[in-house]
Amino acid sequence: MKAVVVLGFILLFFGVQTQAQNNEPLNSDKPKVVIGIIVENMRPDYIQRYWDKFQPNGFKKIYTQGAVCKNVKLTLHEQNYASGTATLFTGVHPSIHGIVSTSWYDRLKKKEIDSTEDDYYFTVGADTKSGAASPQNLLSTTLTDNLKILSGGKAKIFSAALNRESAIFAAGHAADGAYWFDIESGRMISSSFYISTFPDWVRLFNSENYADIYSHRTWTTLLPEIEYTESLRDDYLLERGYFGEFNTFPHSINKYISRTNNFRPFKTTPSANMMIKDFTLRLLENEEIGTDNITDFVTAVFSSMDYENGSFGPASLEMEDTYLYLDQYIGELIDAAEQKFGKDNVLFFLTANTSASYPVEYLKEEFHLTVDYFNVESAIALLTSYLNITYGEEKWIEHYSDLQLYLDHDIINKNDNVTLNELREVSSNFINQFTGVQVSMPAFQLEQGSSANGLFEPLYNTYHKNRSGDFIYTLKEGWQPGYKFKRANYTDQSRIPVVIWGKGIKAQTISTTHNAVDLVPTLAELISVPRPDKCQGKIIKEIVETK
Structure with a gap:
């Protein structure tokens, strides 16, 4: 069980290939530790916007001492922290x-499944079901998997995050530990896939009751509110706020938790990021990180208000305050790592697994942009009526989500009046006619494959035959999916920050265009690890050639 079994499996199938790809001796100049800092829903322009209020040892240190890639895109059909x-x-x-997303519809199980759910494994660290998870749905090896393989299992790989998907996909299949925040228990937990015995240091950390203690403390601004000149006023009318009503400081998080009956609102606060920072520091102290010449890899994933990101938006005072606090926490993490391992022994990188969009109301009212909500439920209702009128009364649509739709293949196969591909194309063309839709494509066209750029690139990048819908579509810039009884956590922005700094990295600004998939081959080159076999990215030459 756990990662040892998976590592053995990976070694069996990939070990020979890895050896062939890496006949050269290990780079003696590689770092002892790689520390990844991921921020969910981070726009690159937050750095410029809040620059004057950042401390010297946080974001300012990263951006003045590192190789800053200014033009990096995460080109996905649906931006979310799992896919990202x-x-x-x-x-x-x-x-x-x-x-393809945080969840998708499983035709065999006839239900929507989470990208990491796995009932074969159980929660370690709490009596909840949140740890019934694994990376088994991830069909590719990660950079950290290859690091494990190259080192014969000796490299230590860990991750810590607020969200389960971020923790698991950052850790990979062969990690020593992936930890995430459980909203039911308020603890940092893991899965038996990774851990058979819960470490004492994590148990001790959980005994300090971070979530419970800090949820009872009111969220107040780090600086006097009058100094937040980069943001909208705190009582901005179009800012929805918590539960559509609480949009001003101070925020009584405990009151919000009483509404949800779990610790989910805690994840939206700076205190949750502080918890991840403190947990990562404990991990660096208690696990055998950086104790030999084999590179270890630790990833910490922070959040930009988590699921409430869209309730306040990039221009909110809450968002600015979140980043001012985060700046301090990242500074503490960097200082501690450099002090423990030595500046010349650590390679850092900062990036984001999603960006963030401005709220529709803000863009419409303040800047008169022609944006709106695409009413998903109304569009599906109209499509259903059209299909029933055209092909007869049937439940043609089996399932739909924000940007894709699943037809009922069994019903279609029994019907002599229409074929699957015909219904796919008809349905896709119908959705294409709505004002807010940018482009829609049926699955059979996507399955033919393409290297198209522009509007179609995110569709081809994301479509997976066995997991995506019968057609997928994108919305026009600034538009967002809308529902009657639920809220979508959605962004159409694709630009993310990428900064690498530390051991041997030259401070520079890189303006050439790059994609998020370029991070893996670049890091692989810097730590002398074979890039994953199917890697689609290219090395960022400006970084490795000046190292």
């Missing part, structure tokens, strides 16, 4: 690694 993290760590798009 999997793409960052495999160097391939969802069309290959298979994580």
